[in-house]
Amino acid sequence: MAASDPALIADAGSIPSEPGLALTAARGSSREAQLSPFSLPLPAFDIPFPSLGSTFSSIPLSPVFPTQEDAAATLNSPASLYFLQDAGVLSKPVSDSRLNLSDVRMTTLPDLKLPREQFDVASIRRDFPILQERVNGHPLIWLDNAATTQKPQSVIDRISYFYEHENSNIHRAAHELAARATDAYEDARSKVAHFLNASSSKEIVFVRGATEAINLVAQSWGRRHIGKDDEIVISWIEHHANIVPWQMLAAEKGARLRVAPVDDDGQILLDEYEKLLNHKTRLVSITQVSNALGTITPAHQMVQMAHRYGARVLVDGAQAVSHMPIDVQSLDCDFYVFSGHKVFAPTGIGVLYGKPDVLAEAPPWQGGGNMIVDVTFEKTIYQPPPSRFEAGTGNIADAVGLGAAIDYLDRIGMANIAHYEHELLIYATKELLTVPGLRLIGTAKEKAGVLSFVLDGFRTEEVGAALNREGIAVRSGHHCAQPTLRRFGVETTVRPSLALYNNFDDIDALVAALRRLKQLKG
Structure with missing residues (x-):
């Protein structure tokens, strides 16, 4: 939807499903749109307002009215209507809550199957x-x-549908079910990329969970790039899954594990953290939200500080993804990991996000089918990321379930x-x-x-x-x-x-x- 086409959000008692006239005005003067109740649920997406220098999330398409009279009746009802006067939508400023149809541009919309938007x-x-x-x-x-x-029921139903109508191995077969399964699996990868605001689905690797993702980075990227006397920095509030793999790697390579302290409230002491960073630091691996304390770490700042010393950064988002919006491009981390079952999806599926350059410089950590271009007895040519890291048959159905969970969260x-x-x-x-x-x-x-x-x-x-x-x-x-x-x-x-x-x-x-x-x- 174009920036010039934000939607009216009104208290509508009944919304017909057939095509009709839609009002293109915007509700709310705050940066957080509070949605009014609708008899028919509505979908979420972002609408930019350049004049405000911001984007409103979760502003739905407007209700559809069959006639101009119905639209006018709704506009001039006691319902609470608010408008962004500087959004370039209204033909003249609005001095009160009543609005004439001449003030609003009318457009025709197709029939819309609109899911719920109100947080209830x-x-x-x-x-x-x-x-x-x-x-x-x-x-x-x-x-x-x-x-x-x-x-949610939508995730349960999606997994059932997969096994009833799409179940097949992916990528390599020519038959219909293989095509359906492959489309569903890769569609889930695209949904994850969008959910994390990754720049490409090629940056998304499916794994069993955050624990496997951290071990993948340790055993693949870490083995290649961390050597004797190099240093790995973590914090005092890490899950065991973000401690043990690095201990194992440090013991194998002769590297050193260093730990950033926290204060009595459970907050990372940034001054002490920066003192740990130096030219020997190869990797920083930190949680975004502590699973034991709930502390939200200053991950963005910690990533920036580590990058100043040339270190790569992994962020463990297992406890963050269900609680807050995630933007890996803004965070600028090199790796991001989470588990599907922490975000209303099935167990046994998880995600490793990696920047293209760091994934490209990491060797495969498991060998088998699906991750190869060509195999001879003399050598093997590997697929580029993400396939390089997905040996064998993946957890196809639960990846599809993860996609359904993301759909559910996006609607809310x-x-x-x-x-x-x-x-x-x-x-x-x-x-x-x-x-x-x-x-x-x-x-x-x-x-x-x-x-x-x-x-x-x-x-x-x-x-x-x-x-x-x-x-x-x-x-x-x-x-x-x-x-x-x-x-x-x-x-x-x-x-x-x-x-x-x-x-x-x-x-x-x-x-x-x-x-x-x-x-x-x-």
Whole structure:
């Protein structure tokens, strides 16, 4: 849609599905469009407004009216209408909320199959069938999202459809199902590229998950480019998956692993981090969001600092992708990794993003079919990236499921999700701190939806078991982040973690259950 064609967003009681007249005015004077309820859901995409120097996300196509009279009736109804007067849409400034049809350009739109756009947590919850489950006689409250997220019906249906209509190996066969499967698989790769704002789908490698992606970089790029006395920098708040592969590589190559410290809130100390960087630094590998604390790291700044010393940078986005918009071009990282199951997609599928030049200078890390151009007994010629790193039959169906999960998130809008979860996190933090004897672990100013805590007088597994008896699923343990927790003087924590389908009632139920548990020992 052109910049001169933003859409009217109005409170419409009923929207016909047939073609008709559409109003091309824009709603909202803020940079974040708050969508009004529609009887028919609408799709998301970005519309640039050059005069504002910005782009509005999640502004849908306008409602379609069969006649000019219907359009006029809607415009001059009590519905709240707001307009961007400097967006180059209106023929004259608007002084109040009423508008004459002469002020608005009328265009004809085709029949549109429009999905939902309004962020409505009650509606979103209905998209996830597992939330209808009962556990120990209670409705399931899923607060273990940092471990894995639940799947919307659209993802479940897409995987079923693949096995019912498209199932085949990809790329090499000439028959119809192979073509369908290949198209579905490569379409998912393109969706991932768009989701991360990568410049090309050729920068996207499918793997089993973030752990495999990190190991791929370590065993492929790392083995070639890291040698004796070279240095690898990580931080104190990394998942084991972003520690152990680098320890293994350092031990093999005689390299040194260096660790950036954090303060008592769980924030990386940037001054100390920069002191670790020098001409020996070959790689920096950092989390974008701590899985144990929820800390959002200053990843963009850390990438820039590392690049000044000539180091490559890997960003572990496993805990970030479900909470915030990701832009790898803006981040300027050399590698970015995440797991599908953390972002409402199936298990067993993940992504490695790599800049074209760094992927080109990395050798294959596994050999087999699909990643070759030609094989003789004397030598093998390898495919260029990304195929070079996808030996054998990949997880085709779950890659397609990942594409469906991205479609789902795109319809809602990651900015909308981030805004909603931030409000939920603030509420949850405030309410948890009212529980006597509860200590939050990780209190960084910038956090995603992870809340780790310990409760005086209780082992963490006791707390987890007590919550489970009331149908509340949380994680208790070390969260594969033992160095992180030991930095704060604990071995384990209880970790509720949030997602887009959680609501304030979930938080209230958690806090009430913790208060009852305290009273038992009171």
